[in-house]
Amino acid sequence: MALTGMDIFKLLPKTNCQECGVATCLAFAMKLAAGQAELDACPHLSAETREKLEEASAPPVRQVIIGTGEHALKVGGETVLFRHEKTFVNNPGIGLFINDAMSDQEISQKLEAFKKLAYERVGLILKADIIAVKSQTGDAQKFTTLIKKVIDAGIVTLALMAENPDVLAAGAQAAAAFRPLLHAATIENFDSVVKIATDNKCPLVVKGTSLDEVAELAGKLAALKFKDIILDCGSESFVKSFQDNVIARRCAVVQKLRTLGYPTIVFPCLMTDDPLYEAVIASAFITKYAGIIILSEVQGHNLFPLALQRMNIYTDPQRPMATTEGIYEVNNPDENSPVVITSNFSLTYFIVSSEIESSRVPTWLLIKDAEGLSVLTGWAAGKFSADSIAPFIKKSSIEEKIKHRKLIIPGAVASISGELDEALEGWEIQIGPREASALTPYLKNWKAA
Amino acid sequence: MPIEILKQQYAGKVKTLTFGSGGKQISLGGEEIYPFYTFEGSMPWAPRIAIQVLDYNPEEWPEALKEPYADVLHDPVAWAKKAQDVYNADMIHLWLKSTDPNGLNRSAQDAALTAKAVADAITVPLIVWGTANSDKDVEVLKAVAEACHGREIIIGPVDEANHKQLGAQALANNLTLIANSPIDINLAKQLNILLSNLGVPIEKIIIDPTTGGLGYGIEYTYSVMERIRQAAITQNDEKLQCPFFCNLAEEVWKTKEAKQESGELMGDARKRGILMEAITASTLLNAGADIVVMRHPDAIMQVRRYIADLGGFAAPKSAELPVADTKKVSVSYTPGASVQSSVATSLKAGSLCKIVQIMDMPAGLAPGYAIALIKSIDHDEEGEGIVLSTHAEAEKIPEPVKQAEESVTSAPAGRREKKPEFKPAAAWIPLQEAAGKAQPGVPTEKHDWRARISDRDEMLKQAKTDQRYWYSESHGSEKRKKPA
Numbered sequence: 001m002a003l004t005g006m007d008i009f010k011l012l013p014k015t016n017c018q019e020c021g022v023a024t025c026l027a028f029a030m031k032l033a034a035g036q037a038e039l040d041a042c043p044h045l046s047a048e049t050r051e052k053l054e055e056a057s058a059p060p061v062r063q064v065i066i067g068t069g070e071h072a073l074k075v076g077g078e079t080v081l082f083r084h085e086k087t088f089v090n091n092p093g094i095g096l097f098i099n100d101a102m103s104d105q106e107i108s109q110k111l112e113a114f115k116k117l118a119y120e121r122v123g124l125i126l127k128a129d130i131i132a133v134k135s136q137t138g139d140a141q142k143f144t145t146l147i148k149k150v151i152d153a154g155i156v157t158l159a160l161m162a163e164n165p166d167v168l169a170a171g172a173q174a175a176a177a178f179r180p181l182l183h184a185a186t187i188e189n190f191d192s193v194v195k196i197a198t199d200n201k202c203p204l205v206v207k208g209t210s211l212d213e214v215a216e217l218a219g220k221l222a223a224l225k226f227k228d229i230i231l232d233c234g235s236e237s238f239v240k241s242f243q244d245n246v247i248a249r250r251c252a253v254v255q256k257l258r259t260l261g262y263p264t265i266v267f268p269c270l271m272t273d274d275p276l277y278e279a280v281i282a283s284a285f286i287t288k289y290a291g292i293i294i295l296s297e298v299q300g301h302n303l304f305p306l307a308l309q310r311m312n313i314y315t316d317p318q319r320p321m322a323t324t325e326g327i328y329e330v331n332n333p334d335e336n337s338p339v340v341i342t343s344n345f346s347l348t349y350f351i352v353s354s355e356i357e358s359s360r361v362p363t364w365l366l367i368k369d370a371e372g373l374s375v376l377t378g379w380a381a382g383k384f385s386a387d388s389i390a391p392f393i394k395k396s397s398i399e400e401k402i403k404h405r406k407l408i409i410p411g412a413v414a415s416i417s418g419e420l421d422e423a424l425e426g427w428e429i430q431i432g433p434r435e436a437s438a439l440t441p442y443l444k445n446w447k448a449a
Numbered sequence: 450m451p452i453e454i455l456k457q458q459y460a461g462k463v464k465t466l467t468f469g470s471g472g473k474q475i476s477l478g479g480e481e482i483y484p485f486y487t488f489e490g491s492m493p494w495a496p497r498i499a500i501q502v503l504d505y506n507p508e509e510w511p512e513a514l515k516e517p518y519a520d521v522l523h524d525p526v527a528w529a530k531k532a533q534d535v536y537n538a539d540m541i542h543l544w545l546k547s548t549d550p551n552g553l554n555r556s557a558q559d560a561a562l563t564a565k566a567v568a569d570a571i572t573v574p575l576i577v578w579g580t581a582n583s584d585k586d587v588e589v590l591k592a593v594a595e596a597c598h599g600r601e602i603i604i605g606p607v608d609e610a611n612h613k614q615l616g617a618q619a620l621a622n623n624l625t626l627i628a629n630s631p632i633d634i635n636l637a638k639q640l641n642i643l644l645s646n647l648g649v650p651i652e653k654i655i656i657d658p659t660t661g662g663l664g665y666g667i668e669y670t671y672s673v674m675e676r677i678r679q680a681a682i683t684q685n686d687e688k689l690q691c692p693f694f695c696n697l698a699e700e701v702w703k704t705k706e707a708k709q710e711s712g713e714l715m716g717d718a719r720k721r722g723i724l725m726e727a728i729t730a731s732t733l734l735n736a737g738a739d740i741v742v743m744r745h746p747d748a749i750m751q752v753r754r755y756i757a758d759l760g761g762f763a764a765p766k767s768a769e770l771p772v773a774d775t776k777k778v779s780v781s782y783t784p785g786a787s788v789q790s791s792v793a794t795s796l797k798a799g800s801l802c803k804i805v806q807i808m809d810m811p812a813g814l815a816p817g818y819a820i821a822l823i824k825s826i827d828h829d830e831e832g833e834g835i836v837l838s839t840h841a842e843a844e845k846i847p848e849p850v851k852q853a854e855e856s857v858t859s860a861p862a863g864r865r866e867k868k869p870e871f872k873p874a875a876a877w878i879p880l881q882e883a884a885g886k887a888q889p890g891v892p893t894e895k896h897d898w899r900a901r902i903s904d905r906d907e908m909l910k911q912a913k914t915d916q917r918y919w920y921s922e923s924h925g926s927e928k929r930k931k932p933a
Binding site (some may be wrong): 121305354 | 451452453454455457485486487488509551552661663664665666667668669671672673675676679703704705706708712713714715716717718720721723724725727728731732735736747751752754755758759761
């Protein structure tokens with residue numbers, strides 16, 4: 001694991017051909033080690049070297065892709081225990097559970113909700129990712145009919161679950177074009193289910209009654225050069241499953257234990273009958289390491305908070321989230337409404353916009369690109385300074401929308417008001433409060449003239 | 450072949466804080482493991498839920514949140530009593546929001562009267578919270594501390610600007626302080642050092658890392674808490690071995706998403722608010738929170754269950770409960786508590802029900818309450834709700850049992866005889882055992898910074914140069930690798 005640049009350099013052709021776009025092989029090796037370049041960029045690697053390097057540079061929790069093309073769900077790929085050490089890489093997939101014993105109406109409603117619910121936030125789309133289809137009846141015909149129904153509804157990221165290998169095989173064939181995740185290979189059915197997964201080129205869940213058993217099965221499968229593995233510790237107990245996830249991640253990341261170095265799948269839908277509690281259980285698995293989380297229902301009131309939590313926890317702490325630069329209309333402003341400016345750090349944006357919204361004062365909110373930095377940091381870095389704000393105001397077309405020429409700047413950068421006053425001809429610069437929480441009284445007392 | 454599990458090496462332990470005396474004692478902190486990693490160590494006390502009470506009528510709250518408190522929102526004393534008696538608050542968090550100079554700007558004297566009245570009305574520990582206006586808070590919390598002299602209250606937020614004044618109050622009135630720093634491990638540590646320098650024992654400090662709401666920066670709080678706890682228990686940094694306080698309720702309920710009406714995309718408004726609050730709490734609990742400040746009773750119930758399940762503060766199984774029969778029994782629905790279904794809402798205190806099954810007995814609920822599947826006899830409906838299951842509390846049922854001889858015989862009097870059979874949840878046992886043993890409010894061991902430091906210069910040096918943290922080589926809010 002974690003080869004240094006020099007280790008990698010030794011395996012490269014050392015011809016400095018520059019075909020990878022980097023000046024020397026050594027520089028390319030350094031970039032590889034830092035994760036800034038892809039191995040594929042070098043056209044001269046032997047298959048053997050490539051495998052060696054891939055193996056060595058693979059993350060401790062292997063990345064597994066379920067589905068195909070734009071609908072593919074990427075899970076795993078994790079390298080740390082705590083997000084402050086580096087970052088959590090791939091969002092855990094949020095899944096919806098259905099089975100072939102449910103009524104047509106229930107299925108339709110669930111699929112409808114699954115497709116419809118999506119939330120846009122800081123340029124990301126938050127939504128559920130995968131449908132787990134289970135053969136409850138054990139009838140292959142019913143199973144494949146249901147799978148086809150789901151595919152016909154336009155949902156092609158699937159996990160197929162069946163106890164009987166024959167039924168699972170029928171399902172896998174029905175969805176073969178979409179690379180569904182198959183659930184599950186166990187001690188009893190290992191050979192037959194592995195064959196189904198291999199034949200259909202599908203990722204496969206190994207399921208055991210304990211971590212030991214799961215690790216053993218995963219090891220056995222890996223020995224067959226099978227790589228797309230998901231772990232299911234088989235527990236319907238919340239606390240047991242939580243602990244298994246913690247231990248598996250620790251074994252993979254700290255001990256470099258390959259046999260547990262795969263994403264996990266958990267089923268909060270089997271852990272409680274209370275749909276609200278199910279969401280709370282799911283939230284524990286978002287913070288602690290699950291790869292795929294299957295719920296019994298997906299509705300606005302449970303999906304939205306969970307997707308939000310997932311986005312927060314999986315935000316890269318090295319890169320602040322940013323909002324798009326521009327003019328935001330809050331509470332239907334008109335030509336006499338106040339104009340407030342702040343930076344595009346998403347947290348700043350959310351707090352300021354939500355404060356203005358709750359003040360009910362119609363306001364123009366200008367978001368200035370400060371490369372995702374907060375107001376003070378942005379100012380210190382020269383990204384939220386008078387000479388960059390002035391041209392932004394001029395080209396933003398805000399002048400066409402308002403009659404007055406008054407700009408409210410954050411109190412934290414009161415010191416730029418003089419400079420800005422000079423740079424922005426015809427505008428009066430007003431100093432707003434330091435904290436967003438004081439915006440409501442400020443805006444309520446604000447007058448255009 | 451069994452896999453070999455690497456145990457995390459822990460080197461330190463969070464201080465245990467104990468409040469109250471006699472049977473009303475409550476402890477928190479004490480963790481020597483990462484949150485809920487009970488397979489490798491001990492987490493002796495369940496994290497506590499403090500129910501928030503405001504000192505004015507919060508008209509701005511969404512309907513779903515006002516509803517359970519509708520009868521008490523105008524009266525902080527009644528509100529606190531309801532939170533304690535009906536919703537079983539572990540602690541009360543009294544937020545003196547009306548003293549905000551940018552708001553109602555009520556006087557410190559008014560605030561002190563309110564705080565005193567609330568303190569006198571409740572038996573659980575009281576947290577009195579200011580408005581994060583450093584100067585006003587000094588005035589208000591000083592008045593509160595003097596008015597409540599003799600009661601060990603907890604006050605906050607204490608920040609760098611007012612730590613001297615409030616630290617002095619803490620020493621004079623035997624208070625516990627909640628030290629607030631802006632999402633930064635080094636600033637949290639620095640504030641603790643400053644307070645220690647004043648003579649405030651580390652056992653009298655709770656860390657408020659500043660809480661960001663779900664979708665509004667919770668990830669910053671989450672990571673800084675993880676990092677602080679890591680320093681406390683794996684690096685044995687004594688200056689950070691304090692329990693965490695997370696003031697999350699306001700952060701959740703002030704967001705537009707928690708206030709939004711029901712709709713196709715955002716789902717049911719009430720359930721959404723409850724889940725936003727519960728998931729914010731569960732996230733922070735997983736980062737190490739010891740006190741979570743909450744509001745909605747249903748969110749609180751979810752979180753209690755979460756803590757009981759994950760922390761192994763296990764509830765007794767249904768078989769151990771004396772009421773787990775399917776005979777007709779008198780069941781009292783506690784108004785406004787868990788409302789899982791229509792039946793629970795339609796039931797009145799003292800309604801006649803059949804308990805179909807005891808589903809859960811969360812440790813956090815008072816003995817005598819359980820979550821059960823109940824069938825209403827009056828309404829012929831079925832549903833889940835909190836029921837008053839047994840003994841003492843039954844006397845408090847405001848309405849008499851209505852009918853049926855059969856139920857009368859098995860009603861409170863009959864079942865009270867079975868009281869000795871009642872097995873309290875595991876979480877209750879340490880509390881009872883602790884009575885008499887723990888020393889309320891007195892540090893159990895001498896903190897050792899004084900031993901090492903002889904004069905003020907050295908103290909300042911310690912404050913400035915003591916170990917500092919950064920997240921990793923490449924990034925993080927803290928890149929200061931050199932001493933300040």
